[in-house]
Amino acid sequence: MKIPFFLVIVIAIGLFFSCQSDVGTEPSNYSPEKLTADGWTQFENGEYTLALNNFKEAIRASDTYVDAYNGAGWTNARQQNLSDAASYFSQCLNLDANYNDALAGNSFLAHARKDYQTAVQDGNKVVANDPNWDFSHDANIDIVDVYLVLAESYFALQDFTNSLLQVQKIDPTFSVDVSTYEGKAKLADKIEALRNG
Numbered sequence: 001m002k003i004p005f006f007l008v009i010v011i012a013i014g015l016f017f018s019c020q021s022d023v024g025t026e027p028s029n030y031s032p033e034k035l036t037a038d039g040w041t042q043f044e045n046g047e048y049t050l051a052l053n054n055f056k057e058a059i060r061a062s063d064t065y066v067d068a069y070n071g072a073g074w075t076n077a078r079q080q081n082l083s084d085a086a087s088y089f090s091q092c093l094n095l096d097a098n099y100n101d102a103l104a105g106n107s108f109l110a111h112a113r114k115d116y117q118t119a120v121q122d123g124n125k126v127v128a129n130d131p132n133w134d135f136s137h138d139a140n141i142d143i144v145d146v147y148l149v150l151a152e153s154y155f156a157l158q159d160f161t162n163s164l165l166q167v168q169k170i171d172p173t174f175s176v177d178v179s180t181y182e183g184k185a186k187l188a189d190k191i192e193a194l195r196n197g
Helices: 003-019 033-045 050-060 066-078 084-095 098-110 115-129 143-156 159-169 179-196
Strands: none
Touching: 033 050, 050 066, 066 084, 066 098, 084 098, 084 159, 098 115, 098 143, 115 143, 115 159, 143 159, 159 179
16 A cells, blocks of 8 residues: 555654654763763773763763863873863863862873972862872872872972972981982982882
């Protein structure tokens, strides 16, 4: 039996509008929380391209979901996309100025970019907010790394007294006279040993 042409048109229009009614809605498993959680799982597995895609999708789903920006920052940093990492950390910290994971990430990033003032500023905020901070998405990163970046950044700024204080938070037995050339050299050697240890 041949279907009349007008009936084909009616069916097509009905299908079009039924599809349109779903536009803009997302299944609950694609919430920003779920996308971000999936992104962190991929980050922890070293699947940085997949992780970044999920963090970006989470941001598209909710442009105020702080941890998605944080995740995108860390993932870009791992991929050596330093300017993108800085942008995502900045957006994260604009939403929550005390978000410790982003402050730590931005401190590390600023140090890598030789922006030692920012490295010191954000590193000190991490310590003030949580002196026992650790990065839950990488067991190898914790407050000791923050102290080390602070020590290196203060040293680069020629603030040897504060550089020594950071080293002593890692190794309280270490002591030198930073007013002397020999003391500064020993401090530099100690920082290098801590970095490589």
